[in-house]
Amino acid sequence: MEASSNEFLRGTLKTIVLKLLAEQGRMYGYEITQSVKERTSGEITLTFGALYPVLHKLEQDGFLMTESEEVDGRLRKYYSLTPSGNATAVQKVSDFERFVEAMQSLLRPQNGEISLAKL
Template sequence: MNSANQEFIRGTIKTIVLQLLAQKGRMYGYEITQSVDERTGGELILTFGALYPVLHKLEDEGLSITQSQEVDGRLRKYYQLTSMGSATAVRKAGEFERFIQLMKLLIHPSPNMAFGK
């Protein structure tokens, strides 16, 4: 993965996590990192150091809840969106799609677009 991708992912981790949880229902940390890796063909790497502060913040904000479950003799913590978290996931997805549209306008301006006005 190149450093530009890593720079872009920093500002979108919350949106990424919200979307994955909205789509899958509930997930644990490693599962989230692997899902990002698989869906992007390894182009984006979500580290645990970046992921867990976001997961804790989602819980603190009331956007997610956690459930612990024993798996193979180990306690695994699952994260699941609250109804407020689900609504936030929809809102953040719309905000991100709008941001992408704006970036496209900046990167590929139409020929008749006047700059500086």
């Protein structure tokens, strides 16, 4: 994806994080970045500079809880959803799915229009 796709990513980071945590239960930052990279075949890569402010904001808003665990002599912070985070994840994913459907309808050629892909 091009750099302009970062604009789309910024608006969906909370949804991505909430969705992954809803599926996985708990994850740490690097694990989140790798999951996104793997699931999108490298099309989307999250930087720590983009991810951690979102994690901290979600925690501040009461959607995430954290627990620290020592792994190989290093402290690792795991994130998981609170009950309100779980409800928010469901709502944000649903909202995003409706948005994608609306965008697909908007971008689909109508009544004899030429598709932009053919230009």
